[in-house]
Amino acid sequence: MDFEIRDRSVNQGCRALAEERLAYLQLVEQGASNKEACRIVGINSRTGRRWRNGRAPSGSDVGALPITAPPPGALSGPSRYLREDERIHIADRLREKATVRAIAAELSRSPSTISREIRRNRHPGNGQYRPHAAQARADTRRPRPKPGKIARKPELRDFIQHRLDRRWSPEQICQALRDTFPAQPEMHVVHETVYQALYVQGRGELRRELTGALRTGRVRRKPHRQAACRQPRFATPMVMISDRPAEAEDRAVPGHWEGDLIIGKDGASAIGTLVERTTRYVMLLHLPGGRTAEHVRHALVETVQTLPAHLVRSLTWDQGSEMAAHGAFTVATGIPVYFCDPASPWQRGSNENTNGLLRQYFPKGTDLAVHAPEHLTAVAAELNGRPRKTLGWETPAERLHKLLAA
Known part of the structure; x- marks a missing residue:
């Protein structure tokens, strides 16, 4: 054995049998019986049985789990929990007046992890951080399940x-x-x-x-998903607005469109809106059958096919469920679709402003399914005929006509 067997004839006080426990575990793993392993290590056979099987709490005696061998690499690789050698490092650096952030950087841990460790496991009397006592407190708290x-x-x-x-x-x-x-x-x-x-x-x-x-009446809990665990919105992965070409940002190159829906009474009807970022030219989508993903995809494909290819370079939309078929739309037209970040309407500023103008023609709380395609075309033409200050008081129709002529 690689340790000295303790002399039982001499009272050495209360001292943890750390070396004996490790030796006992090695002998048991090699096939030795409990009696034989206890005889070799020099402990009582009852102690060996408690190590192997664990013990239940009794009175003031704290229970313990069966001892197990540490997994390979447990002392060297990263761990979810702080190890004893890390706690020793924390204690040493605290005596040297090191900051929490410096200690966290040295251990590749979060500063909050180190701060919480010091606060929870320091001595309750003098406030000193002692690594072995801290390890014992952490081991005592770790067993599960705990009584509520x-x-x-x-x-x-x-x-x-x-x-x-x-x-x-x-x-x-x-x-x-x-x-x-x-x-x-x-x-x-x-x-x-x-x-x-x-x-x-x-x-x-x-x-x-x-x-x-409870108000919900559920017999099972419905967990709230955290932001980091957010499920994919669509079957086809979204391409976010941060990946949109830089030419779309400064509006120097025409052909980049923004889209959205304006919703009618009780959410039962809708009209699709498209706005070109450079010219502010407006096109409206007729959605008589509803605003499902298939209805919106079909209307978008029909509308963009009426435009020259060099005037349809990309489409930016919010993360509404009506764009679930954006992959099929891209396959049919070759036009990439970019999605805004959640709750960020300013990323489609031109479209949001146009939707506000359209509410003069389609007030909130009205049924939008009653409007015929000809009426939508007339409303779009009226908007495209208004002079815009941002265009130097030209109209969107005039600016688009110049691009087509060029």
């Missing part, structure tokens, strides 16, 4: 159940807890804790039938 806060306090559980029976929302209940028990933080929970006590299987902290008292 609601299950540990019957008074808290009864308070929440009573108000759920009265159809209070979890957020209202949590605020009532803070108002009723202002000086008892152990009686304070956040609404997410209440939701987990209701929906997470195996907790049993609150009666499952109480979910019927």
Whole structure:
């Protein structure tokens, strides 16, 4: 063995059997029995059984999981959790008065990770950070599952159940807890804790039938997706506006269009709008059958095919579901489609301004399906005949005619 067997005839005090545990684990992995491994290492066979099988908590004795071998590379490769050698490095650098950001950079960790580690695992009395004690605290907190806060306090559980029976929302209940028990933080929970006590299987902290008292009435939780976990919007991947050619930004080259829909009463009807960025020329799409992706794709293909190829270079749209067939549109016409960022209407400023002008002809809250294609053409012609200050008081029709003549 690569360590010295402890002399049991001499009382050496309470000292962790770290080397013996590792040696015992190696012998068991090699096929030795518990009795034989304990005899070689020099420990009681009962201790070996507790190491191999773990032990349940009893009274003041804290339970423990079975010992396992560390995975290959666990001490050298990156880990989700801080390792003991990293905690030793943190303690050494804190004594040298290093900043949290400097320590984080040296360990390739986030500064918030280091700051949280120091705050959570320092000594509660003198505030000093001791790495081995910090490792022990972290190991004690890590085993799962943990008993929930609601299950540990019957008074808290009864308070929440009573108000759920009265159809209070979890957020209202949590605020009532803070108002009723202002000086008892152990009686304070956040609404997410209440939701987990209701929906997470195996907790049993609150009666499952109480979910019927919630406004949604769901028997299963519907999670909210985080921004980083956002699902793809369309089957065909979107090309974002940041990848649009630079020539479209300064409006020097014609042929780059912006598009959108104006919606009618109750969202049942719509009219498509197209605006050319250089000339502000307007074209309207007739959508008598609805505003589904197929209807919009068909109307777009018919409209752009009436224009010369050199005047249709790209199309910019928002991320509305009506453009789900943008891949088929690009295949049919060869025109790339670029999408704006979410909640960024200014990225299609010309189109948004035109939609405001069109509301003079198509007021909000009216049925837009009653307008015939001829009426849409007449409205577009009237807008294209208005002089624009941004065009030097030329009309969009005049500016487009110059481009066609050239």
